[in-house]
Amino acid sequence: MNLQDMFDVRGKSVIVTGGGSGIGLAIVEILAEHGARVAILDISLDRAEGEAARLRALGQTVRAYRVDVSDGASVDAAIDSSARDFGGIDVLFANAGIDPGSTVLGPDGERSVDGALENYDADRWSRVIDISLNGVFHCVRASVRHMKPRRSGRIIITTSVSSVRAMPIGIAYSAAKAGAAHFMRNAALELARYNIRVNAIAPGPFVTNIGDGFARDPAVQTMMSGMIPLGRMGDVEEMKGLALFLASPASSFMTGAEVFNDGGLSLGPPID
Numbered sequence: 001m002n003l004q005d006m007f008d009v010r011g012k013s014v015i016v017t018g019g020g021s022g023i024g025l026a027i028v029e030i031l032a033e034h035g036a037r038v039a040i041l042d043i044s045l046d047r048a049e050g051e052a053a054r055l056r057a058l059g060q061t062v063r064a065y066r067v068d069v070s071d072g073a074s075v076d077a078a079i080d081s082s083a084r085d086f087g088g089i090d091v092l093f094a095n096a097g098i099d100p101g102s103t104v105l106g107p108d109g110e111r112s113v114d115g116a117l118e119n120y121d122a123d124r125w126s127r128v129i130d131i132s133l134n135g136v137f138h139c140v141r142a143s144v145r146h147m148k149p150r151r152s153g154r155i156i157i158t159t160s161v162s163s164v165r166a167m168p169i170g171i172a173y174s175a176a177k178a179g180a181a182h183f184m185r186n187a188a189l190e191l192a193r194y195n196i197r198v199n200a201i202a203p204g205p206f207v208t209n210i211g212d213g214f215a216r217d218p219a220v221q222t223m224m225s226g227m228i229p230l231g232r233m234g235d236v237e238e239m240k241g242l243a244l245f246l247a248s249p250a251s252s253f254m255t256g257a258e259v260f261n262d263g264g265l266s267l268g269p270p271i272d
């Protein structure tokens with residue numbers, strides 16, 4: 001297979017949840033640029049529409065749909081609409097997620113009273129699980145209904161390095177991401193005989209709009225960079241190669257894998 005065929009996504013119908021910003025937007029850009037037809041599903045329709053219009057002006061095929069991934073009916077409606085508009089679904093990126101909220105440690109390294117387990121707010125817990133874990137279930141379930149009859153599909157879930165490493169990042173967030181990672185393995189096993197591959201991208205810290213863009217603060221970047229073996233945070237451009245790889249024939253024998261794109265953070269702290 002030549003290089004072009006190996007990474008060929010031309011004409012594929014791709015859904016990216018949370019595709020209006022950050023990591024999801026980088027995924028939208030690389031796939032649309034390489035000829036896929038991309039549906040941005042996002043809770044912020046304005047942002048999704050704005051990005052879709054920008055990419056359409058470059059000659060790419062991108063549409064925007066509003067969805068709240070925590071709401072199964074909203075997900076079914078948006079995924080069915082995009083499947084109808086694009087004639088099916090070849091690839092789903094279940095990427096939407098929210099910030100961990102209150103963590104055990106603040107950016108200043110001080111212990112946070114709200115983030116302590118005994119004070120952790122139950123509504124915050126439910127909201128994180130509803131979006132970052134239940135949302136993955138809703139999106140995969142709705143997509144599989146379209147993929148299974150065609151005996152073909154690729155599903156890529158955005159987890160996090162916190163799915164395997166306990167970190168002071170918000171206990172609900174870690175639980176949701178660990179759950180999503182193991183959901184991915186079970187789905188991969190169940191769907192293998194239908195030629196539906198299911199994998200996960202596990203990012204380390206990337207500079208995005210998550211948590212109201214807290215990672216754009218230079219002080220936060222310095223603090224986080226010190227925890228990462230490669231000594232810096234990720235740029236969303238560095239997510240594009242892995243996304244294209246997992247969506248394309250280049251990864252045709254991979255299923256059930258959680259691929260870390262994290263500057264080595266999953267290994268542990270840097271060694272001086």
Ligand SMILES: NC(=O)c1ccc[n+]([C@@H]2O[C@H](COP(=O)([O-])OP(=O)(O)OC[C@H]3O[C@@H](n4cnc5c(N)ncnc54)[C@H](O)[C@@H]3O)[C@@H](O)[C@H]2O)c1
Nearest residue numbers: 018020021022023043068069096097160205206208209210
């Ligand atoms: N940025 C990081 O450092 C980092 C690290 C590990 C994992 N992740 C994961 O990457 C994914 C993308 O995050 P990001 O950093 O690009 O954040 P981001 O905030 O820049 O983008 C997230 C997008 O998801 C959308 N969204 C939020 N709630 C939604 C909902 N209920 N339904 C539909 N869309 C919704 C937002 O509108 C936004 O466009 C998330 O799953 C996040 O947990 C991010």
